[in-house]
Amino acid sequence: MAQSITTVRTVKELRAELAKWRKAGDTIALVPTMGALHAGHLSLIAVAKSNADRVIASIFVNPAQFGPREDLAHYPRNEAGDVQELAEAGADLVFLPDVAEMYPPGFATRVSLPSLTEDLCGAARPNHFEGVATVVTKLLLQSTPDVAVFGEKDYQQLLMIKRLVRDLDLPVRIVSAPVVREEDGLALSSRNGYLSPAERATAPILFQVLSEVAAGLAEGQGCDAIASAGRFKLEAKGFRVDYVAIRDPETLAPLSGPIKGPARVLGAVYLGKTRLIDNVPAAPKSR
Ligand code: AMP
Numbered sequence: 662m663a664q665s666i667t668t669v670r671t672v673k674e675l676r677a678e679l680a681k682w683r684k685a686g687d688t689i690a691l692v693p694t695m696g697a698l699h700a701g702h703l704s705l706i707a708v709a710k711s712n713a714d715r716v717i718a719s720i721f722v723n724p725a726q727f728g729p730r731e732d733l734a735h736y737p738r739n740e741a742g743d744v745q746e747l748a749e750a751g752a753d754l755v756f757l758p759d760v761a762e763m764y765p766p767g768f769a770t771r772v773s774l775p776s777l778t779e780d781l782c783g784a785a786r787p788n789h790f791e792g793v794a795t796v797v798t799k800l801l802l803q804s805t806p807d808v809a810v811f812g813e814k815d816y817q818q819l820l821m822i823k824r825l826v827r828d829l830d831l832p833v834r835i836v837s838a839p840v841v842r843e844e845d846g847l848a849l850s851s852r853n854g855y856l857s858p859a860e861r862a863t864a865p866i867l868f869q870v871l872s873e874v875a876a877g878l879a880e881g882q883g884c885d886a887i888a889s890a891g892r893f894k895l896e897a898k899g900f901r902v903d904y905v906a907i908r909d910p911e912t913l914a915p916l917s918g919p920i921k922g923p924a925r926v927l928g929a930v931y932l933g934k935t936r937l938i939d940n941v942p943a944a945p946k947s948r
Contacts, residue, residue, distance in 0.1 A: 666748035670757050672803050675717075678754055679804065687714035691806035691833075693797060696720040697737035697851035698746050701841035705810045706750040708838045712808045718747050719756040719800055721763060726792030737851055756804065763799060772798045774828075777821050777913060782929055782938065785903050793818055794825055801831055809833050814840045814848055816927060816940045820913060840939070842868065848939045860932040866898050867930055867939050871905070874926045875943035878907065881919045895930055903929040903936070910942065920945050 669675045682689060690713035692705045702718075709716040720743055727733035740757065747755050771791050778790035801809060811819045823835050840848050846868035847853065847861075856864055870891050877887040884907040891905040907916050910925040920943060927940040 664748055664751060666744060666752060667754045668744060668757060669754065670759065671762055672758070675754075675756050675803060679717075682715050688808070689713055689715045689717060689804070689806045690808040690810060690836075691800065691804050692716065692718045692752070692810050693800050694718060694720055695722045695736065695851065696743050697739055697854075698743045699841075699849045699851065701812060701814060701849040703746065703750045704841050705812060705838050706747065706752050708836060709808065709810045710751055712810070712834075712836055713806070715754070716752045717754045717756055717804055717806065718752045719758075719804070721756075721758055721796065721800075723763070723792055723796045724760060725764070725795055726789050728786055728788065731786075732852075732855075735855075737854055756800075763796065771795050772825060774821050774824055777824055778817065781817050781904060781906060781908075781913065781927060783817070785929065785936075790818070790821055794821060797822055798825065798829070798831075801826070801833055806833055808836055810836045810838060812838050812840065813940070814850070815938070816925060817913065820911070846872075848937075850937065852935055852937070855935040856932060860935065863899055864932060864937060867895065867900065867928055867937055868941070870894050871926045871928050871939055871941045874905065874907070875941050878920050878924060878926070878943040879946045881945065883918050884916045884920065884924075891926075891928070895928070900930040900932060903931065907943070 667678060690709035692709050694702050722736050724733055744755055772794040773791040783790050811822055819837055826833055826835055842848050845865040847865045874887050874891040888905045888907055892902045895902050905928045908925050910923050916924055924943040925940055926943050929938045
């Protein structure tokens with residue numbers, strides 16, 4: 662049964678609600694989202710609930726993280742449905758700021774981590790991560806949670822947020838949650854709805870190929886050769902490949918040769934106009 666959920670749209674209202682919880686001694690977890698919620702987002706709410714007494718979800722389609730030719734105007738929005746799902750998932754409060762609340766006239770501050778965001782998705786989406794870092798910093802300062810939960814689906818984003826929290830001494834613990842997938846392996850994404858039936862049928866091959874790359878790495882194949890083979894397979898199936906990359910799972914530094922420890926296999930592709938990203942862990946087979 663759906664519990665009641667409080668909806669607030671301003672930082673002032675948000676802080677008034679938080680003050681009541683703090684007074685009662687409750688700990689607080691934040692789950693930032695852009696809405697159009699699916700089971701991946703709801704898994705983050707479950708993780709948040711197991712890490713704190715109270716859970717805030719934010720829904721904000723952040724213009725600062727979209728490029729001029731990207732899908733801001735078409736990004737799926739479903740406020741009433743999202744609030745209902747958050748209530749059913751047991752979130753206590755949903756923060757729904759509008760653009761003027763987040764970026765009042767004269768807003769001039771940017772948070773950026775160039776060394777972590779210049780390549781992979783940052784290469785194709787030049788201002789994207791600066792937009793994410795800026796809005797996440799604001800959300801963390803607005804809600805001052807004990808814990809904030811992010812998905813491994815956006816792996817580069819997750820590492821960037823961990824780093825900014827460390828660099829800026831923000832008093833919050835970042836908790837990550839694994840990628841939630843459809844039965845056929847496709848990672849859930851608010852953008853999957855853009856796929857035509859034919860593209861949707863092809864889309865799970867991204868996860869299959871990344872998993873094959875991880876299996877090849879486990880067998881001792883070299884990073885460069887197996888990443889190129891993965892790219893080739895994806896192109897043969899009709900994807901336009903942005904990257905298939907094998908990286909250090911903590912620093913995102915490129916790896917070469919056979920892997921000697923844990924690694925992350927990351928991929929970004931286009932099917933028609935839709936950009937899909939995914940990633941899987943890899944490790945050498947223990948002998
Ligand atoms: P978004 O609404 O796309 O900004 O995503 C909000 C949060 O949900 C981010 O921390 C994402 O990494 C996470 N997320 C999105 N899709 C998934 C998924 N399939 N599994 C787990 N987490 C996800």
